[in-house]
Amino acid sequence: MQLSNYIKIYPHRERWGYLLLFSTKRASIILLHESVLKSIEDGNLSSSEEETLHRLGFLVQDVNEEKKEMLGLFNEVNKRRKKFNALVVTNLDCNLACRYCYEGRMKGKFYMSLETADLLINFAGRHFAAGKTVHVNFYGGEPLLSFELIKYISKELKIAAEERGLKYTFNLVTNGTLLTENKAEELAPLGLKGAKITIDGPMENHDRFRPFKSGTGTFDVIIKNIKDTCEILKIQVGGNYTSENYRDFPGLLDYLLDEGLTPDKISIVKFDPVAKTGGKFALPDFREGCESINEPWLFEASLFLREEILKKGFNTPKVAPSPCMIEYHDEIVVNFDGTIYKCPGLIGWEGLGVGDLRRGIKDYSKSYNLDLWKREECLNCEYLPLCFGGCRYMKLLRDGNIDDVDCKKSYLDATLETFIRQEIKYRLKIDRP
């Protein structure tokens, strides 16, 4: 057997004679004695060690076959996946005036009609017939401005699911200001599992970036709503930072702890950089967003914030393969008017609609350049499973096209080793030598 193409090998100074190995394909982590690498090379590894390393993704029969497998990976995944996921833009309206909103000038009093909701119910419901579960992320604008519509869609889909012994669940991607205890209690029996709520750091910063349209702050309202609903729903706290303010974000974590919003009450905390707004929808006054994952300040910022989140005991997603939703057949974005896209960032962009709820989905492999990572340079890259060509939206904002990959190599070179060491330090059990 041979070493997989998709592993990283780092020194491990804490235990003499060992190396730290991470499989980017399987997200497995091991310490390996240096002598084993020589045994692999010489072909005299013990059968039990060979079996273990193969099972964890570090050894493969043939690296060229492994590359071929990567080419067909999503065909396989799509065949086997038993889940339909729709991100549904219930409206493009909002009660907030966030400074960096990427929907910017696209927003207005645009709401999904009952007729479109019926089309959505039919479209999603057809997946039950194929034995799939259905999950919806209600999105906006602000989805809770469409509270009655969410109830209507969810009641119908829940009934359709139960008739076939399947599951319907949904989440909200919400600013949190309208998520009261009463609303959460009303939605939970219909399948509501969780809410992703954005808080941009401590109050002063958050209220500057995410105020009500009137200009007043939203921080206190959101914190109260989280306190009132965190026993009913899984609350995920997100936050969008810039190069100027990310150092302040740990202050939010301290505040949450002081307020009793401890890690058992918040399912996930994850902070992300504000992206540059672009195209015809961009807000003209906002210039602070980043346009590439490879901007050097982001290396420091993402390492720092992840360390702080873990250090304070909160949960955050582990380092694992993270393909874009465009790779999955059964992941779609539905705009309020029933147009279907493959990425929420690309809503409204000319030529990037992939169909609609009435007529279905057309072939989007060319318009989204699906195969752009299927080339030697990417197949030979150990980071491929963490990248798959990167983010089409960022590429489009930066260069005005999605003709090429949005390579993450510089970012992963600068961060991955430390991310893995953070996993070991805070989350994995290891016998200290």
Add this chain to the structure above:
Amino acid sequence: MERKNIIILDTGIEEPFIIPEACCAGSFLPLMG
């Protein structure tokens, strides 16, 4: 005491190629951090 050549810290994703969730809505830079 016998030396362990392989110390497993995380077994990772159980089934090969069944990848968890796609990146979360609204996060266009799905960083690990």
